[in-house]
Amino acid sequence: MSKHNMLNRRIKISGNLIFETAFHIGSGKEGELAAKMGILREADGRPILPGSTLKGNFRAFAERLSEYLGFTACLMDSSLSEKNCVSDENFRKTVVDEKSQKTVEKEFQALKTEDEKITWLSNNTCDICRLFGSPLQSSRIFFSDGTLTRWGQRIQIRDGVCIDRDTETARPGAKYDFEVVPAEAVFEVTIELENPNDRELPLIAAVLAEWESGFRLGGFTSRGLGRVKLTDKKVESVDYTDFDQLKSYLLTKQMAEAGSLLEDSLESMLRVEGESKHA
Numbered sequence: 470m471s472k473h474n475m476l477n478r479r480i481k482i483s484g485n486l487i488f489e490t491a492f493h494i495g496s497g498k499e500g501e502l503a504a505k506m507g508i509l510r511e512a513d514g515r516p517i518l519p520g521s522t523l524k525g526n527f528r529a530f531a532e533r534l535s536e537y538l539g540f541t542a543c544l545m546d547s548s549l550s551e552k553n554c555v556s557d558e559n560f561r562k563t564v565v566d567e568k569s570q571k572t573v574e575k576e577f578q579a580l581k582t583e584d585e586k587i588t589w590l591s592n593n594t595c596d597i598c599r600l601f602g603s604p605l606q607s608s609r610i611f612f613s614d615g616t617l618t619r620w621g622q623r624i625q626i627r628d629g630v631c632i633d634r635d636t637e638t639a640r641p642g643a644k645y646d647f648e649v650v651p652a653e654a655v656f657e658v659t660i661e662l663e664n665p666n667d668r669e670l671p672l673i674a675a676v677l678a679e680w681e682s683g684f685r686l687g688g689f690t691s692r693g694l695g696r697v698k699l700t701d702k703k704v705e706s707v708d709y710t711d712f713d714q715l716k717s718y719l720l721t722k723q724m725a726e727a728g729s730l731l732e733d734s735l736e737s738m739l740r741v742e743g744e745s746k747h748a
Contacts, residue, residue, distance in 0.1 A: 476709050481724055482660040482677065482731075484702040486518070486615060486686075491625060491649040492695040494522060494687040504626050506647035516624075516650045518615030523658060526686055527612070528601045530676040538672055538738065541595040554595040554603075577605060600669055609663045610673075615656030625649050627689075649694060658699075671738040674731035677702065704730055 493508055494517070500507030501514070509517040535542040543554035573593075580586045590599065590606050602608030628646050662673065680699035687695040705724035708714045717723045 477664055478706065478708055479718075479724075480662040480665055480704065480706045480727065480730075482662075482673075482702065482704050484658060485618070485700050486656045486658055486697050487700055488650070488652055488654045488695070488697045489683070490652050490694055490696040491627075492654070492687045492697070493627075493647055493649045493689050494518065495647075500624075500626075500648040504646045504648045506645065508624065508648045508650060514624075515617050516620065516654065518617070518656045518658075520612035520614045522686065523615070523660075524601070524608075524610070524612040526684070527610075527660075527676055527680075528597065530679050530684070531601070531672055532597055534672065534675050534679075535597060538675060539742070540597065540672060542597040543595040554593070554598055596669075596672075600665075600672075609665065611661045611663075613659040615658050617654070617656055619653070619655040621651045621653065623651065625651055647689070649689075667734065670731055670734035674735035677731065678735070704728065706730065 493506070496507045496509045498507050499505055501510070509519065511517055531540075532542040532544050534540075541554075577586065577589060580589055594603055594606065599606065600609055625648070626646050627649050662669075665673070677699065681702065683696060683698040685695045686697050689695070704727040706727040707718040707724045714725055717725075
């Protein structure tokens with residue numbers, strides 16, 4: 470078995486997302502309360518916080534912070550990327566560049582061994598795509614759906630109007646309404662990383678710092694909705710090469726406390742970067 474297929478470390482991050490304001494994560498359908506824009510709900514009416522929404526927000530922060538921490542990020546736009554990433558140019562723009570897409574697919578499929586494929590991906594994809602996944606490589610970071618632990622047991626309806634940007638006035642007949650989950654809803658969330666390397670840990674720590682400071686999630690954020698903060702963060706890990714840790718994890722699902730592992734890695738990277746800039 471290739472060493473790249475083996476699990477050697479897993480890190481689990483858990484915590485609570487507390488919404489300081491109401492939020493709207495749309496279902497793409499009409500709401501149950503006759504609103505034109507409904508929210509995602511469970512069958513029993515409870516609001517849903519999808520892991521895909523969390524991952525998208527986390528990845529966006531990682532891309533925006535990448536340059537400051539020395540990471541390459543294609544940003545799904547090759548014109549903004551310092552590194553030509555096949556995840557963007559040859560797959561995200563298939564309508565424009567179908568021939569190039571097929572050329573890259575054939576080149577990748579022609580590789581015979583796992584080591585060859587990993588080396589090729591390392592040379593042809595950006596750091597962000599290698600962690601969060603791309604059409605050629607699966608993600609190594611996973612987000613659970615939020616588990617709702619507290620909410621007001623009700624959904625609110627908000628009114629909205631479309632604004633004419635030329636006249637800066639409401640467009641006649643362009644009123645609409647949408648559902649929101651009231652403030653103070655709380656969701657438990659879990660993030661897991663498979664085989665993160667030491668260089669990736671500071672990036673994860675930096676995004677978590679943004680989440681702990683507070684960020685916005687969902688729709689209508691420019692109108693004050695979706696303000697949320699990560700609290701009660703807990704970091705655990707298991708080293709598969711350590712027999713005692715592996716035994717405890719496989720038999721009892723217990724992971725070792727990782728304490729300030731992420732913060733320490735970020736502090737170390739920033740110290741090195743600072744020293745290099747002042748050298």
